[in-house]
Amino acid sequence: MEKYNVVILAGGRCPWLKEAAGTDVRCLAKINGKRMLDYIVEAIRESGRVKRILLAISADAIVGEELPAGVELCEAAQDLPSTADKAVAKLNYNGKVLFVCDDIPMLHGAAINDFLDKCEARPGGNSYYPLIPKEVCEAAFPQAKRTYAKIKEGCFTGGNIMMMDAEVIPAALAKGQEIFAKRKKPAELVRMLGIGFILKFLFRCLSLDDIEKRGSLVVGFEGRAVISSYAEIGMDIDKPADLEVAQKYLG
Secondary structure, three states: OOOEEEEEEOOOEOHHHHHHHOOOEHHHOEEOOEEHHHHHHHHHHHOOOEEEEEEEEOHHHHOOOOOOOOEEEEEOOOOHHHHHHHHHHHHOOOOEEEEEEOOOOOOOHHHHHHHHHHHHOOOOOOEEEEEEEHHHHHHHOOOOOOOOEEEOOEEEEEOOEEEEEHHHOOOOHHHHHHHHHOOOOHHHHHHHOOHHHHHHHHOOOOOHHHHHHHHHHHHOOOEEEEEOOOHHHHOOOOOHHHHHHHHHHHO
16 A cells, blocks of 8 residues: 655635634634644544655744644745645655645545545546545535536536645646636636637536546646545635534534
8 A cells, every 4th residue: 555745735824714713824723622734634644645744834824833743844835836846845755745735624534545546546647636526525514515517427526635746746836826826717727728628618518538638738747537435525614604514523
């Protein structure tokens, strides 16, 4: 069973959390008395697939906080792609790295292993991104509101973990920053991919294969989509209602 280096991306702040959880640093917000960071680190270790864990976060954000045992600190950059680049440089490692967002406290070892197993079953990719079927999310968290996209294979939402070859990250940094800046604007993302892609999207005949091929062409390396059976990797804490769901689930 292959083991991986893991980077927890924790550079962002969330103003509404200040009132709800006493801090605007997402990974330090407590749910039922326990930090989101601790839930996530426990899930990573529970998988049994970890070599090193880096927490990429601004040093001033974690002043006075104790890191989980064995977790290394990496200073975050100005945006997510640049932070990933810095973390990979600190790892000094050219293999595949698992990136985990800092606001998915419902994550657990089985969900991570399911994702890693499915990545390993599709060799040849430089990056792997999970998609979760709508029915899986609604069955696990019926009260949660997610954003979905419909394609030929079904209706999906995106996950909050990702596998990437460390060696492709520096070269893909500029494109990654462009895509990251448009992450909340699906129409702009689709526009980047060409008119044929747009038409397929509009007429709902776009397939996972279409997405992989065109996406790989745009970013300059091979991307793969992985369909996950676990809604937990898509349940980020984006708004107060999500925090309420997490409090109930983790209670």
